[in-house]
Amino acid sequence: MEKIILDVDTGIDDALAILLAVESGRFDILGITAVNGNVPLDYVIKNTKKVLKHTGKESINVYKGASRPILIEPFHEYSVHGNDGIGGALSSIEVDSDDVADMFAPDFIIEQAERHQGELTLIMVGPLTNLALALRKEPRLAKWIKQVVVMGGLVSEAGKGNTLPTSEFNMYADAEAAKMVFHSGIPLKLVSLDVTKKTFLTSEDIEKLKGTHYYDFVKECTAVYRKYSEENYGVNGCALHDPLTVGVVLDPTLVTTASYFVDIETKSELSYGQTICDFGNLWNKEPNVEICLDVDSERFISMFIDTLKNTIN
Known part of the structure; x- marks a missing residue:
């Protein structure tokens, strides 16, 4: 099984990504690292532990990471994820958010990368603060990691961001x-908005989970997200940004990719957090990112539903 660390800022789609990663049965999950993002860090930890308890995988350690971005003030997305980050779901589950593994998340990433050189995949579905801190402390990390699969950015659909017209939330948040x-x-x-916005979990899709362990949770936690999507995009659905990122690790053929040089805008008020892809090689720089150009969305939605349907109440 592929060794992974899942780095989350657990809002709704992070929670669904955890479900997919756990229930796929194809990962050796070394730990889950928490980062400030969709909601403040304490909520991220609480939500992550609630989801793990709901899956029966409480033995997976959660590591407390960065509580704020490197330079800017924290920015959260309550309008999409609700006041608690998971749409009020799992309110009956009690967890202790102080009961976390005794290691700072960036240090855990460094430790595991050194121990499993060339074998470890990082799946990053929140702001990249934990990984940046780890790289700053141990630059050799870049050589130790097998791959980093990141949910974030917008490369070919400029103007269709979800935080600024040019920017996606995870990039904008740090x-x-x-x-x-x-x-x-x-x-x-x-794995950018260019492809993740094509993977909508509709109310009809959710009904296919009826009778399974996760039906009530998925229906309840996505309600606020689906309402937001309906009001803003005219579709009662939940974009599976973070689950698709997990899905791409499970099956890389879900997406069509190509490698380019990509940089991040950090100075402009109009485009802070923009992922700028040099499609025409105007900068004459070596590619540094494998970007996703297209996705087989129907096949991914089927994968997601089928994986969760295997858990019967």
Whole structure:
């Protein structure tokens, strides 16, 4: 099984990504690292532990990471994820958010990367603060990691961002961290809004989970997200940004990719956090990111539903 660390800022789609990673049965999950993002860090930890308890995988350690971005003030997305980050779901599950593994998340990433050189995949579905801090402390990390698969950015659909017209939330939430990671030489695959916005989990899809362990949770936690999507995009659905990122590790053929040089804007008020892809090689720089150009969305949605359907109430 592939060794992974899942780095999350657990809002709704992070929670669904955890379900997919756990229930796929194809990962050796060394740990889950938490980072400030969709909601403050304490909520991220609480939500992550609730989801793990719901899956029966409480033995997976959660590591506390960065509580704020490197330079800017924290920015959260309550309008999409609800006041608690998971749409009020799992309210009956009690967890202790102080009961976390006794190691700072960036240090855990360094430790595991050194121990499993060439074998470890990082799946990053939140702001890249933890990885940036790890790289700053141990630059050799870039050589130790097998691959880093990142949910973030917008490369070919400029103007269709979800935070600024040019920018996706994870990049916007800590653009300085993203810039450090993109310039580190670490092997990166970017699963951007260009493809994730094509993977909508509709209310009809959710009904296919009826009778399974996760039906109530998926229906309840996505309600606020689906309402937001309906009001803003006219579709009652939930874009599976983070689950697709896990899916791409499970089956790389879900996406069509190509490698280009990509940089991160950190200075402009109009485009802070923009992922700028040099499609025409105007900068004459070596590619540093494998970007996703297209996705087999129907096949991925089927994968997601089928994986969760295997858990019967």
